[in-house]
């Protein structure tokens with residue numbers, strides 16, 4: 191099948207599960223692919239919503255995530271196309287959604303730059319060497335701000351807001367391993383598995399009483 195076929199019409203998109211294979215060398219694509227629930231290469235808002243729910247976000251946060259992420263990133267991943275009111279995000283072009291005022295951990299090709307990742311913790315993790323407190327995270331975000339880059343400020347704010355809200359530990363710390371897992375997507379997958387297991391255990395318990 192020709193992947194261009196689905197480019198021109200969203201309605202007749204075949205939505206074949208597993209049609210899209212993320213590029214191993216592109217962690218940014220894998221990060222976003224977690225939310226492509228039917229794995230067809232396009233993330234629609236309802237998929238973003240389901241992805242958020244799958245990692246334990248409530249209805250409100252998931253709705254917010256779907257709205258800001260899909261409105262924010264749809265158009266830039268569809269170069270030359272008329273804006274779509276369904277706000278699809280096309281994963282093969284996900285690097286085009288990169289913005290300013292970020293950490294530079296993902297480079298222009300969506301690769302994970304280890305040194306920039308290590309810099310986050312070298313520069314801001316003072317209270318604990320392998321985690322950021324809420325205020326250290328804020329400090330990092332402020333330092334990353336580029337002049338008049340309003341879109342980047344807002345995008346980075348949301349990215350770190352979602353990260354902190356969903357992945358801080360019981361002491362309110364953003365652990366280094368977790369942050370790496372967010373960049374690589376494994377944090378999403380692990381959380382989803384964890385919640386599935388919890389639900390199954392609960393269901394089994396109920397079956398016995």
Ligand code: HEM
Nearest residue numbers: 222225233238259279287288289292293294296349352353
């Ligand atoms: C719970 C959900 C999510 C969390 C916690 C999250 C978190 C993050 C974080 C922490 C960054 C790095 C920001 C930085 O370098 O300063 C990032 C970057 C990015 N995320 Fe997500 N994200 C989520 C969902 C999504 C979704 C659904 C998509 C698209 C389908 C997406 C696309 C991107 C893109 C394109 C970047 C690159 C931004 C850049 O480097 O300029 N993310 N995200």
Ligand SMILES: [Ca+2]
Nearest residue numbers: 226228230232
């Ligand atoms: Ca999809």
